[in-house]
Amino acid sequence: MVADYRSEVRPSVITDLETKVSKENYGKYLKRLTLRKLRGFTDREVTFDFPVTALVGPNGGGKTTVLGAAALAYKSVAPGRFFAKSGKYDASMQNWSIEYELIDKELNPRLSVSRTASFKQLKWNRTAPEREVLVFGVERTLPATERSKLKAAIGGSFAAAREVTLAPEVTEHAAKILAKPIEGFRQLYVDDAGKVSLFSGLTPRGDGYSEFHFGAGEASVIRIVAEVEAASPGAMILIEEIENGLHPVAAQRMVEYLIGVAHRKSCQVVFTTHSNDALAPLPSKAIWAALLGNVIQGKLDVKALRTITGQIEAKLAIFVEDEFAELMVTTALRSHGGIELDEIKVHAMGGADPAIKVNAQHNIDPTCTYPSICILDGDQSERANPDKGIFTLPGASSPEAHVLNRVLDCLDEEAGRLAVALHLGLHDQERVKKVVKERALTNWDRHMVWEQIGGDLDFTSGHIVKSAFLTIWAHKFPGEVEALVEAIGGGLPRRDSDTP
Incomplete structure (x- = not known):
């Protein structure tokens, strides 16, 4: 994860979104799905307790299976998009079944709606409602030169059927994710129907260039943002491997952007990832791991x-x-x-x-x-x-409160050692004592106290403050350390010379 990462999403936005889900304040929303039988899963339930959900797991663990199961809840996604059948070679698909609990105020203004999708008699059977669903697969990061649909745009005689300058909101959000200006970028439609398009951009000197000369990540970000901004409120957005082609910071900014979309457009987002950086802006309840035929919620x-x-x-x-x-x-x-x-x-x-x-x-x-x-x-x-x-x-409280209280108990005698551990000088020990005592008195949330102390002490990082306090705790209270180690007992691997 990128060092010293600080999300730009306000905590109030996270709280608002959690509350909105808990109160079911949506016109359309996928609340939960139960994988009765699907690939390696049997009777496994996934709840969507936050409107931006990340699916993590090892290769083959089932991330895309869960993503595809979410997609099948709605009529606009063809089952073959995620669960195609290849003749006799996919006999295991027989009796696959998924159950859904949905919010759909058009179908029932007051109560949740139950729906199913199952594969029986060699075909999918669904009772799926309508909802706009955007799916961004891994193919989005293919270079333009490798996409067969864009062959018509290659050559000196190509002229777009239609050119559209990107909307201001698209350029604003894409520029923040990519950390580069994209004013003057356009979407070029290859066909009259408007189903095939590519982008064009401008160099800092104003020279034009097409998507054939874009980075794969750059084109992917612009395409996702353009389609998301054009989507209707309440749409579902599904993204495979969100970090593909992106710098770790850009992956974080992409997730932050999607949290913003969920907040202002009531959209629901589900994405798969192998990146810790993409998980950083999300609360714990927004993350599900798929592995070993199981699903586990948490960070x-x-x-x-x-x-x-x-x-x-x-x-x-x-x-x-x-x-x-x-x-x-x-x-x-x-x-x-x-x-x-x-x-x-x-x-x-x-x-x-x-x-x-x-x-x-x-x-x-x-x-x-x-x-x-x-x-x-x-x-x-x-x-x-x-x-x-x-x-x-x-201790009988949170570890943050316990360690802070323990250090307060010995602060007068250990202030010098604490100052040095905080990367300050011995001459700072009186200032350290004053800051720690004041923050201990005024702080409401012990989880935040380390950053507050660090801010008061020349903007020392919260990690350094935590490490310093824990060093003093372990030094002054070895009995607590010994009790923890003895409780764990023989399960701890020891150096050969220390093995009984």
Whole structure:
């Protein structure tokens, strides 16, 4: 993920969208789908709790299957677009079935609507309602020279049937995603029917050039934005591998743009990705992982997926709730000594439920070559179950609050060490004490306190502040570190010299 990423989407927008979904304030919206039987899935449910949903997973894990299942909810998408049948070679399609729960105020102004799609007697049977659906497949990033439909546009005699200057809103949003001006760009229609088109642009000197000389990512972004801006309110937008052809920052900006579209046009977006950067702007409930015939909701990032599917060598996987817990566990294991950290992979899951569910799934998977455990926040102690590999961090509150309070307890004697850990000088220790005590008193959300302290101390990054406080905590309270390590017990890989 791009370092020090900060989303430009206001938290209020995320909250507004979550509330809009929970209150079902949509004319048309896909609320959930249940894969009764579809490819490798049996009786698996996906809920769309946020109007921009990311599907992650390893190759062959089922991301596109879920995307295609969402598409089949509506009449405008032909089943063959995602689930084509190839004669006798696809006999396994028999009795495939998907169930849907939809909001469609035209069909029922007050209650959800149930619909199905099934493959029986060699054909798809659907009771699908109408909705505008835009599908952007991976072919969108093919270079213009490799797209057969554009052959008519090659040659010195080509003249477009129609030329349209891109609308201001298209140029504005595309320019922000691409970080380059695109004023003066046009859409060139190859045929009279307007079904085939390409773009043309201008160099900074004003010289024209066609899409045959665009970067694949540049053309893809402009095409997506142009079609999305022209779509009707409430449309569904489906995108395969959203990061294709894009710089990591551009992938983040594309997702931020789509969140904005969902907010101002009540659109619903579902996309697949292999990119952690594309996940960064989204809340945990907006992310679903597809793997091993299962679907798991939560911020299960691509690195965690590689661990789960055995693509990373390890002797133990540890799943925790969030990034601070990940840092706390790593700090504790490092400070304890004798533990082989290189053989342990710690992953933040975006909540207690995803951490518990992924841990359970990992340990029952016969293909996994090493075990996993789950370490929840201290305020989840009632869910601890060592027999199932579920432990908790020290303290009875959130780990952020616990660590802050512990450091406050010893702040007068440890202010100098804390100042140095914050990359400041010893002469700054009194200022550090003042800032920490003031922020501890005025802060309402302990998850935000590190950034607030950092902002008061010469704009030190929140990550440095977290690491500094955790260093002091581990140094001053080794008993808590020891208790955590002892609770985990023999599952921790140790250096040879420390093995009993």
